[in-house]
Amino acid sequence: MKARLEDSLLDVALAGFGAVSEALYPESDCGAPSHRDADMVARARSWFLTLPPESRRLLLALFASMELLGAGFAPALGRFSRLSAARRLRVVERLRASPIAPLKFLGDALKQSTSMIYLSHPAVLAHLGVYKSCDHPGAGLVPVRADALRSAPGATS
Amino acid sequence: MIAGLEDVRSGYDVDCDVVVVGSGPGGAVAAANFAEAGLRTIVVEAGPVVRPEDMTRAAPLFLARYYWEGGLRMVAGDAPGPAMGGRCVGGSSVVNSAIMLKLPQWVREIWSREDGLGPLLDGAELDRAFERVFRACRVAPTPLAVMGRRNEIVQRALSHQRVPNGPLPRAVHGCEGCADCITGCHEGRKQSVDRSHLREPAERGAIDVMTCSHVDRVDLRGGRAVGVSGHVVDPVTWRRGGRFRVRAKRVVLAAGAAHTPVILLRSGISGRGLVGGTLTAHISVGAFAIMDEVVDPWVGATQGWGAISPDIRGLKYEALWAAPSLIGVNWGGVGEPWLRELGDMKHAAVVALVYRANAWGRVRVGLGGGPRLSLRVPTADVHTLMRGLKVAVDGFLGVGARYVSAGMTGVPERFGTPREAEALLDRRIRPRQVKMTFNHLFGSCRISADPRRGPVGLDGGVRGVDGVYVMDGALFPSGSAVNPQATIMALSDVLSRRLAGLAA
Numbered sequence A: 001m002k003a004r005l006e007d008s009l010l011d012v013a014l015a016g017f018g019a020v021s022e023a024l025y026p027e028s029d030c031g032a033p034s035h036r037d038a039d040m041v042a043r044a045r046s047w048f049l050t051l052p053p054e055s056r057r058l059l060l061a062l063f064a065s066m067e068l069l070g071a072g073f074a075p076a077l078g079r080f081s082r083l084s085a086a087r088r089l090r091v092v093e094r095l096r097a098s099p100i101a102p103l104k105f106l107g108d109a110l111k112q113s114t115s116m117i118y119l120s121h122p123a124v125l126a127h128l129g130v131y132k133s134c135d136h137p138g139a140g141l142v143p144v145r146a147d148a149l150r151s152a153p154g155a156t157s
Numbered sequence B: 001m002i003a004g005l006e007d008v009r010s011g012y013d014v015d016c017d018v019v020v021v022g023s024g025p026g027g028a029v030a031a032a033n034f035a036e037a038g039l040r041t042i043v044v045e046a047g048p049v050v051r052p053e054d055m056t057r058a059a060p061l062f063l064a065r066y067y068w069e070g071g072l073r074m075v076a077g078d079a080p081g082p083a084m085g086g087r088c089v090g091g092s093s094v095v096n097s098a099i100m101l102k103l104p105q106w107v108r109e110i111w112s113r114e115d116g117l118g119p120l121l122d123g124a125e126l127d128r129a130f131e132r133v134f135r136a137c138r139v140a141p142t143p144l145a146v147m148g149r150r151n152e153i154v155q156r157a158l159s160h161q162r163v164p165n166g167p168l169p170r171a172v173h174g175c176e177g178c179a180d181c182i183t184g185c186h187e188g189r190k191q192s193v194d195r196s197h198l199r200e201p202a203e204r205g206a207i208d209v210m211t212c213s214h215v216d217r218v219d220l221r222g223g224r225a226v227g228v229s230g231h232v233v234d235p236v237t238w239r240r241g242g243r244f245r246v247r248a249k250r251v252v253l254a255a256g257a258a259h260t261p262v263i264l265l266r267s268g269i270s271g272r273g274l275v276g277g278t279l280t281a282h283i284s285v286g287a288f289a290i291m292d293e294v295v296d297p298w299v300g301a302t303q304g305w306g307a308i309s310p311d312i313r314g315l316k317y318e319a320l321w322a323a324p325s326l327i328g329v330n331w332g333g334v335g336e337p338w339l340r341e342l343g344d345m346k347h348a349a350v351v352a353l354v355y356r357a358n359a360w361g362r363v364r365v366g367l368g369g370g371p372r373l374s375l376r377v378p379t380a381d382v383h384t385l386m387r388g389l390k391v392a393v394d395g396f397l398g399v400g401a402r403y404v405s406a407g408m409t410g411v412p413e414r415f416g417t418p419r420e421a422e423a424l425l426d427r428r429i430r431p432r433q434v435k436m437t438f439n440h441l442f443g444s445c446r447i448s449a450d451p452r453r454g455p456v457g458l459d460g461g462v463r464g465v466d467g468v469y470v471m472d473g474a475l476f477p478s479g480s481a482v483n484p485q486a487t488i489m490a491l492s493d494v495l496s497r498r499l500a501g502l503a504a
Ligand SMILES: Cc1cc2nc3c(=O)[nH]c(=O)nc-3n(C[C@H](O)[C@H](O)[C@H](O)COP(=O)(O)OP(=O)(O)OC[C@H]3O[C@@H](n4cnc5c(N)ncnc54)[C@H](O)[C@@H]3O)c2cc1C
Pocket: B021, B022, B023, B024, B025, B026, B027, B044, B045, B046, B047, B083, B084, B085, B086, B087, B088, B089, B090, B091, B092, B093, B095, B096, B097, B098, B099, B100, B101, B182, B213, B214, B215, B216, B254, B255, B256, B257, B259, B260, B263, B439, B440, B441, B471, B472, B473, B474, B482, B483, B484, B485, B486, B488
């Protein structure tokens, strides 16, 4: 019973996560991968399932309540995912700009948690130009100017 | 021996001379000293060993597995913000930037004056402890060769503002400058305490480390410690395993400033309200500069360069980087405009400001039995922090930044000129407008000669019970003003050597 409840909570939360992601990481002509390219929902699922139970429940509650109640922030009724992507984006923007602390907190949490998933996809990292000096020894490791130390020897030790 | 999940899954009942709860900087040093003194020592650690093959650079997954609350732990209060902490063998030393600095003399004086710590801090004993710790952790200034442009730009920005600066001393050996410290050192270069203090004694059988074992309480009989008990947790499925018990006459709590008070409170030890009652933290903000030049901020030692403010006592600047999926989450707006700006990230340089504020609060036992943290950050301290931030912003602008952002609300999103950055000096700024982090927590079980100020006496013993000691960041009477790991280790070294009867 408990397991079934958790499964349905997960489904609703993932619908909410997908709805927020679609609005925040749309297809565009700027070369940045979209929510679809970044496989957001599947990766969010594995993140949720890796989290310890208390944190998982917190995030599931966040996205499930967004999915079920988020439409209430816009003048339309129904599930958040049924609003147009443009409208969903406006809802998140409005939440983030809200002078009411809990609403702002909610808006920021939506942006932060979805961008954690977005910004960790390899295609997005490639788009940013990220590479690792340990994978390419020496690459980009420009030594600091040799006289740098003279500015204040031992200032930090 | 290091006992993994399969060794402990169904629970256990063992005995030893001294049980150390927590394998972070405080616990590892204490355990190594007890073992050196020939005491049978068991370390009980809630988290697993982080093996290089289990490491992933996908930060959300790494945090979910190896950080408390999956990396989502928060401090509540007037400036809510994250308070991260490692949950693995080695504690936060596995995931931190390995900066190692000695406790400044002026903080030693405050601790001596306000809490009577002179007998611990004034002689040469603490200096020798720092030396031992620095040797074991191979501390050295970050080599110039692994700085990368990001650290160099921070160096230029600080010099522009005439803030004396230099390479930060770190506990690393052969750092490759991959800027990935926050998800563990894939290359095994960081000298986290699992390497520097636990590995060798565990391999030769002088210490047993019981992993995946969450201590619930200290077991007491007639006001004396007789051991600890708790339950096994599978670090992958989070399922509970069997119960365990470690019998010992001496219990050393080193579960960190968030968890040590929780274990005491759950054991019925409240120290007349002092346990958990004096939580404090350094407050921290970041300044993100976008330069004209390509910086490739993901290249170069995570926090290789820094400075101690000459004008604001207790304020530090440190170059910073972390996985884009962590450092980028507060970046700019949302939607397509944000996607268009993402290309700017390769032009970014970041400096973090860390300030010894007068932020005080409490650790309570939360609903799930874990810590619930809250802090009050004085507005005046936030204004001081903003003065420091203005220096950093001006420094970046002075060396050619296109713009600098602090991710705050109520001030312009971006500062393009020093004049625009004067908004940071507005006296109407309130703590909740600032995006703060609290990764340096301490003080929740303060050590003090005065029993009205702290529940822990100068021998590290918890007052009112026999055989229970604290040896971690919870001890600090107030902020250390510099990164705390070295001081936690040195204090733990002094206290544990005394307790074990080793030469100081
Ligand atoms: C991202 C980050 C970067 C940082 N960078 C630096 C830096 O560069 N330099 C610096 O000096 N400091 C840094 N710090 C702070 C520093 O790492 C900590 O202050 C320090 O590790 C605290 O040491 P500790 O021994 O008190 O506790 P911890 O390191 O927190 O260790 C406590 C251990 O106890 C375990 N534990 C907790 N509860 C239980 C329980 N109930 N049962 C069993 N085990 C338990 C935990 O899993 C953990 O392993 C950083 C912190 C973070 C999070």
